[in-house]
Amino acid sequence: MTVVLDGKSLTIEQVVGVARNGDRVELAPEALERMTACRRMVERKIRQGEVMYGINTGIGEFSETRLSDEEVLSFQKYLIYNHSAGIGRPAPEEHVRAAMLGRANVHAKGRSAVRPEITMMLLEMLNRGVTPVVCEKGSVGACGDLAPMSMVALVVMGEGEAWYRGERLPGSQALARAGLAPTTLHARDGLALINGSNLLTAIAALNVHDMNNWLMTAEIAAAMSLEALYANLRPYDPRVHSERGFAGASRSAAAIMKCLRGSDLATGKVPRKVQDAYSMRTPPR
Numbered sequence: 001m002t003v004v005l006d007g008k009s010l011t012i013e014q015v016v017g018v019a020r021n022g023d024r025v026e027l028a029p030e031a032l033e034r035m036t037a038c039r040r041m042v043e044r045k046i047r048q049g050e051v052m053y054g055i056n057t058g059i060g061e062f063s064e065t066r067l068s069d070e071e072v073l074s075f076q077k078y079l080i081y082n083h084s085a086g087i088g089r090p091a092p093e094e095h096v097r098a099a100m101l102g103r104a105n106v107h108a109k110g111r112s113a114v115r116p117e118i119t120m121m122l123l124e125m126l127n128r129g130v131t132p133v134v135c136e137k138g139s140v141g142a143c144g145d146l147a148p149m150s151m152v153a154l155v156v157m158g159e160g161e162a163w164y165r166g167e168r169l170p171g172s173q174a175l176a177r178a179g180l181a182p183t184t185l186h187a188r189d190g191l192a193l194i195n196g197s198n199l200l201t202a203i204a205a206l207n208v209h210d211m212n213n214w215l216m217t218a219e220i221a222a223a224m225s226l227e228a229l230y231a232n233l234r235p236y237d238p239r240v241h242s243e244r245g246f247a248g249a250s251r252s253a254a255a256i257m258k259c260l261r262g263s264d265l266a267t268g269k270v271p272r273k274v275q276d277a278y279s280m281r282t283p284p285r
Contacts, residue, residue, distance in 0.1 A: 003101075004028050005123075007109035010101070015205045018126060019098035025123045027108060027116075034110025035119065042113040046072070046187055054191045055113075076190030080157065083150035083194060086135030091148065091199070093131045093163055098202030099145070100126055100152060106196055114192035121156050121183045128178040133161040133168060139200060149194035156193065158182025219252060222283040223259035230265065232272045233257070235281040252284035 001021075003014045006028040017023035042055065051057060056072050058065040059079070067075055100122050106112060107119040125131070132155040138147030154160030155171035158181075162174035175182060185193075226233065234240070236257050241250040260266045275281075 002026055005101075005105050005108040006031050007034075007105055007107075010105045012205045012209050015098050015101060015202070016209050018101050019094040019202070019206060022129070025101065025104070025126050027104075027119065027123060031108035031110060032116055035107060035112075035114065035116045038110050038113050039115055042188060055188050059191075072187045073185075076185040076187065077157065079190040080150045080153045080185070080194070083146040084154055084160070086138030086147040086151055088135050088137040091134045091136045094206060095199060095202050096131050096134045096148075096152065097126060098206060099134075099149065099198040100132075102198040102201055102205075103149065103152075103193065103196060106198070107192065112192040113188045115186055115189055117183060118156065118185070118189050118193060121180070122152075124180055125155070125162075125175075125178070128180065129164060130155065130174050130178045130180065131163040132171070133163065134199070139197075144195045145197055145199040146194050148199045149196070153185075153190060153193040156183050157185060215252070216255070218283070219255045220259055223256045226256070226280060227260060227263055227265045229276070229280060230270055230272050231276045231280045232274065233260070233266065235276075236284065241284065246285075249284040256283065 001017055002024045003010070003018055004026050014023070018025055042052070045052060046056060051066065053059070053063055056067045057063055058067065058075070104119050104122045104126075107114050107122075132152045134148045134151045139145045140147070151160055155162045155174065158172040158175060160171040161168060162171050163169075164174040164177050169177070172182060225231075236253045238250065238254060238257075241253050244250075257266070264270045265272065
C-alpha cells in the first residue's frame, strides 16, 4: 500500500501502516507545488533582507540578534546540535517512523517554508528503512518535541545514529547502506524539521489504534459470553443507554448487539434469565 501525503487527509490507519508495516510513502503533486511556492517566497524575502525569526535571526532570547548570510546556514545546523539532548533508552522504531511521517505531513501543507528536498529525505528514509535512534526522554511538549526531532534531523545531516535492517549504525553508514546521501540544511530547514509535537502525536495515534482494537476484541468476547450464558439483552437496549446519556456506553452496547444480530439469543429462540450476574449487565459501562 502507498500513502500519499497531502497535508490534510492522513489517517491513523495510514500512520500504523507506515510505522509498523513499512507501507510506502509519497508526496502529493499539489503538496509539492505548495511547498515549492512557499520556499520561493521565503528565499525572496531573505534576498531582500527582510528580518524573519529563526531564519535570519537567533531564537529565544537571541530573537533580536540578526544573522549574517554565512551565519544563516550554520545556524540551522547548530540549532539541531543545540537541541539533540535526549536521554534514556531508544524509543521504539514504530514511534520514530510515525513521528517522521507526521512531520512530513505537516510539511505537505505547504506553510513550513522547508526545502522540498528535506521532506523527500524523510520519505526516502521511511521507504528504505532508515530509522533514527531517538531517546525516549527530552520532549518539551508544549512547543514541540525538539530533542527527539533533532535526533531525527541529525541523521538527515548524516550524523547521529540510526537503525537499518536491525543494526544500530552511525547515521552516515545507515544512509549509505540504504543508498542515500546526507543533506545540508539551509535557512529554515532545521527549524522546520523539529518544531512540532510529532513524537507525542505519533505515540498517541498508535495507542488510539491499539485501544480501538482492544475495545473491539472485548466487545466480541462480551457478545460471545452473553450468547453462551443465555443472557438477558435488555441492559443493551438502546433506549436504556439513550436515557443514561453516555455516548461511549451507547456505542459499545450497539457494537455488542451488532455481533449478536440474527442469533437465537437476539431473536428470542432460546430462554433467558430475568436478571444476569453484574458482569453480564455492565460491559458497555
